[in-house]
Amino acid sequence: MTRIWLIRHGSHDWLGKELVGRRTGIHLNAQGHAEAERVANAVMEECPDAIYSSPMERALETAEPLARACGLEVIVEPEFNEIDFGEWTGRTFAELDSDARWRLWNSQRSRARVPGGETMQDVQERTVNACAHIARTYRGGKVAVFSHGDLIRSILAHASGISLDLLQTIEFTPGAIASIDWAADGPRVWRTLTNAECYPLCL
Numbered sequence: 315m316t317r318i319w320l321i322r323h324g325s326h327d328w329l330g331k332e333l334v335g336r337r338t339g340i341h342l343n344a345q346g347h348a349e350a351e352r353v354a355n356a357v358m359e360e361c362p363d364a365i366y367s368s369p370m371e372r373a374l375e376t377a378e379p380l381a382r383a384c385g386l387e388v389i390v391e392p393e394f395n396e397i398d399f400g401e402w403t404g405r406t407f408a409e410l411d412s413d414a415r416w417r418l419w420n421s422q423r424s425r426a427r428v429p430g431g432e433t434m435q436d437v438q439e440r441t442v443n444a445c446a447h448i449a450r451t452y453r454g455g456k457v458a459v460f461s462h463g464d465l466i467r468s469i470l471a472h473a474s475g476i477s478l479d480l481l482q483t484i485e486f487t488p489g490a491i492a493s494i495d496w497a498a499d500g501p502r503v504w505r506t507l508t509n510a511e512c513y514p515l516c517l
Contacts, residue, residue, distance in 0.1 A: 400430025
């Protein structure tokens with residue numbers, strides 16, 4: 315059994331305004347840095363054996379306080395990268411609301427595809443496979459993974475047997491943590507915490 319903490323990156327200035335996707339140069343704001351510190355405080359008493367992160371700056375910056383506290387290097391894992399949002403990257407949510415393809419994406423994730431990008435099934439497959447590899451590599455240990463909201467929701471949906479069409483019903487705010495116990499026969503969701511609940515809890 316391997317315990318995997320799935321942690322969403324902290325807040326940034328474009329959150330809720332623009333679909334930044336894989337656009338580079340998106341950094342945590344002051345609130346996001348505070349969320350990252352709360353995550354470190356919640357996890358560091360049981361320091362993980364390894365810390366993995368999406369290559370996006372906002373995820374790496376969220377991982378940094380925990381890595382510093384535990385004396386670990388962050389392992390950059392492309393499989394935990396944000397969804398490839400193709401031609402939607404950089405568009406505002408106000409603009410996207412008028413796009414029928416965007417509405418289909420949010421209501422039928424099991425079959426919709428981002429124009430020029432990924433399907434949600436693609437995303438779920440790569441993230442679940444990456445977690446399964448981590449579970450085999452660190453069997454009996456603990457690993458922290460810093461990634462993005464919908465990626466983490468896709469893993470939680472897999473672990474809970476929830477359809478991808480219901481992905482938006484899973485609340486997972488910036489800086490939130492999900493703890494999953496990953497056994498040989500698959501994952502089990504143990505606990506999820508919003509960022510406000512993270513400090514000073516020790517998972």
